[in-house]
Amino acid sequence: MQNRLKVLRAERDWSQAELGGRLGVSRQAVNAIETGKYDPSLPLAFKIARLFGLKIEDIFNDGEGEDARRG
Numbered sequence: 001m002q003n004r005l006k007v008l009r010a011e012r013d014w015s016q017a018e019l020g021g022r023l024g025v026s027r028q029a030v031n032a033i034e035t036g037k038y039d040p041s042l043p044l045a046f047k048i049a050r051l052f053g054l055k056i057e058d059i060f061n062d063g064e065g066e067d068a069r070r071g
Contacts, residue, residue: 002061006034008052023047 009019009030016034017027023044032038040048040060049056 001036001039002063003033003036004059005030005048008054008059009034022051 005019009016014022015027016030020027020030023030024047025044029038033040045056045060049059052059
């Protein structure tokens with residue numbers, strides 16, 4: 001799953017460890033989500049979206065739907 005987590009984190013000048021602390025997960029978990037190696041659980045995805053003040057679909061993209069078709 002593609003996501004904008006790294007960009008959103010960088011815009012706030014947060015390290016992976018700092019974001020992990022805010023979310024209650026490890027730095028390694030943040031890295032795995034950012035690189036697409038791990039898809040967050042739905043509760044974690046909601047927590048991420050709330051933290052950034054966005055909708056889940058504004059952060060995560062499964063490669064389907066209108067955004068993917070724009071290419």
